[in-house]
Amino acid sequence: MMHIDENLVLRAAHRSEASAIAGMSRLQIEHGLNWRWTNTRVRQKIDAPDTMVLVASIDGEIEGFAIMKFGDTDAHLFLLAVDSKTRRRGISRALVHWLEKSCETAGLASIRLEVRAANLRAITFYEQLGYARSGEITDYYDGREAAVVMTRSLNQIHPA
Template identity: 45%
Template sequence: MTSDPPVRLAVPDDADDIAAMSRELIEHGLPWSWRPARVRNAIRDPDTNVAVVRMDGALVAFGIMEYLEADAYLALLAVRETRQRTGIGRSLLRWLEGSAQVAGCTRIRVEARRDNVAARTFYNELGYHEVAVTRGRYSDGVDGTKLEKWLRAAPGP
């Protein structure tokens, strides 16, 4: 756990709040795939970190990062609208990046909706580079933008 903001690993009791926040902020208008049971499974998965920030007992931010062979994949990251642009998202992402480094990952990958300029700008400002566009990635036909950040030097040819 860290302070300012207090980032900690999620526990199964956090799953309902995380799922609801995902539905509201990330998956609205899309099929709801991060339901409470899936979030609980991620919390229990040894190859996944689910981190949360709670203030005054309320969930204000969360992130879900999966650890693969040499890459980490940031599956979800959300901050309540009333807490955006306060540094909470930046602190949470830095915490997750630190965990990925400790896990030995060389790169973090994430995908954002191409029409979500705020998210793409957020990631760009934190060193993520757009590497590809996936046409029609989302069920509503919106394109996806793949981003990545190298934590260690990229492997040579």
């Protein structure tokens, strides 16, 4: 059984938090790759009207984040990470659930994402949430690692 901390707060990121988010991306997501989600890029996403940079904090400390772009009919989850010391406590699920509810409210039809093909833990996590493998992109990451494309229809994800 997973425990979600009662002090967990999900909220929009502040520009001043771009460095912490970029650093977490570098350590948790982009390890072994060229660093693409820099402070500047994260700040640009925080400022973008069609993108949500969502942070999960406990007692004021950022423990995880997600970056999602909202389109006219679907959404694209760019990044999702939780600090290694607070994993398996429901933070990732809480972030995804919040974003899915936002997509439903906006009337979007689906969410798509890419995950490193070698990241079986992440693939299993998304499958448990109802995401399905919908393709693979060879050499997606830095021209050397494949990505698994996963999608989820938003029809009745969270029935009323």
